[in-house]
Amino acid sequence: EIGYWTSMTELSVASNRLHALPIELGLLTILSRLDMEHNTISVPPAEVVARGPADVVDFMRRICDSRFSGVLNLSGKALKVVNPEIFQIEGLRVLNMSDNQLTSLPDKFQTMTMLTELAVANNQLGTLPPSIANCESLQTLSINGNQMSSLPAVAGALPNLSHFEFEQACELLSPPRNIIQRGRVPILEFLASIHDSQRTLGLKLVSMGLTTIPEEVLTLTGLRRLNLDKNILKSLPPNIGNLWSLEELTVTDNLITDLPPEIANLSALTELDLKGNKIPVIPTALGQLSSLTILSLENDHVISPPKEIIAAGTTVMVDYLRRLFESKINGVLDLSHLSMWSLPEEIPELRNLVEMSIAGNQIVHLPSSIGQLSSLAQLWMDQNQISALPPTIGMLVNVSSLALDFNQLATLPNQFGDMVSLATLTISNNLLRVLPSSIGNLGNLRTLNVTNNVLRSLPQSIGFL
Structure with missing residues (x-):
């Protein structure tokens, strides 16, 4: 009913037990004085209240109007948090929260299935919440001007995303620069692979021009299958050993010249395909991989183990490498x-x-x-x-x-x-x-x-x- 008091210029609700002001307060367009002291109000947020009655009314009006227009613009409001009430607005299509001070977004986007545009540029976000994946109608996503070291993999789960704005000038850890330079489609394909791997436990990054394994990949400790075929990798990093759940590792047709000792940490590994690389010496650390049943070295110009050991098959190769490894100890x-x-x-x-x-x-x-x-x-x-x-x-x-x-x-x-x-x-x-x-x-x-x-x-x- 407060929305009918459109002639009101002053309002005092001090010393009550209010937690939120009614959205209809946004209809009081000539309100000049608002006293809310000694309450525990969270809607609107304190940073809006601190800017005076005009900003309070403007904030509430925008939320009120969005219920009819499907568009909510809360940019430039110095917001530090996102009010949960926003996620209760039915039919929201456009949400703009750019130019604020947000450090995170609530993981409540599962209700925003009709959202087509989301702008959170120029905040302090480190990533996006997983529930963004439920915004299947999203076509435009703007996240530039934040503090993201990697593009969020959840962006790859948005099937209709056609406009993706992010900070291209900064040095992102993931995706690699060469993928970013190839444009939106390769970027989203890469992010989709990373995102899906958390569900399938398999990751395929084939023919992507990778010169190094992205750092984000090396944090997927639950990964069981990793395919990096047909890239331009020259080595595998030591922290490949962090992928201790890995059962299959395929890196055929790269430029790899050696393997790190830490590969011995992949105790669950059953298949290692190194065909088409340039590895002259297979490290004895592989001898510790007791579960390894397939080790493929074709066209690798291997001089150790000797070719007669390689020809005898994986079991003999692993046993040979194990003997060499243990001899260094005993x-x-x-x-x-x-x-x-x-x-x-x-x-x-x-x-x-x-x-x-x-x-x-x-x-x-x-x-x-x-x-x-x-x-x-x-x-x-x-x-x-x-x-x-x-x-x-x-x-x-x-x-x-x-x-x-x-x-x-x-x-x-x-x-x-x-x-x-x-x-x-x-x-x-x-x-x-x-x-x-x-x-x-x-x-x-x-x-x-x-x-x-x-x-x-x-x-x-x-x-x-």
Whole structure:
């Protein structure tokens, strides 16, 4: 009824228990004095009240008119919060709350199904509430001039959005700059993928020109499937390890050259597709992924693991990498019976090894770098096809037990005598015709087995043993 008092110029409602003034107060257009002291009024908000009766009447009038027009403009009112009553206005089509001091919006937009325009530019918003997704009629969204480090993914859930205003000059973390430069459609496709992934637990960002994985993606800890095929990624960031729920990771046809050790944190990973990259060395940390059943490395020019290990399949690859990884911790490496044709290139770098077995393979040559394994105490190289030992074998001065049985050795290098810690040496079933005289330097030798060779004599120096 107060709306009928259009001639009223003064109104005092002081010292009552009012929580809100009636919307119809907006019809009192000549009201010049309004006393509301000693109440607990939240509608209109305190910042409007502080600006005087004219602003109060104007604020209430705009809300009152919006019930008929479907348009509510509350821009420039210094608002710090959005009154819940706004969400009770039926049929609202346009809502403008730009140029205020809003730090957040209530998560109550599920009632605004007819909203076609929403402007919240020039506030202090960090994001948008999830319920914005219910505004399926929204065509125009203005969020520029806020404090958003990333565009809200919920914008991607708006099927009719045709006009999207945001601050393009600032450095957004997400979407990446190259997607923003491609315009509204790619932006909304990207945001839609991010938004939908929270429901489907799968994210597909294929052929988007990504040079890095967006930070927002790396916060989706519940993600189970991630497809980043056909981008221009050169590496995966260490915090890829934060996606501990990930079961499938596909990054084919990128430019990746290495993988971070943190990938070992993806303990749920069952499938890792790295085809079409440039990864020469697969990190041993992958050996910790006990659930991994598919590891695809085609066209990656991998040199480690060796091609014969790769050809044997994922189970063998993961087991090989696990053995290498654990050897860095316990100093023991067993690479026996893996059908290897050569000693993997990274082995000489494992300076902490005290025991190593490469028995039961098909190794023909040993690299001179084997001499770098200066901590080795036990070395098994039996049951291979080794035809010669490099002179650097003599640098293994701490080896006390050496097995070379069932190979193709015809001679031993003279430097063999430098292995002064040798206590047990077995070289049976080879093609030896002679032993080097330096063998007499092996003063600690207690066991020597050279059966089934073609020796015609033993060196005189053997008498010093």
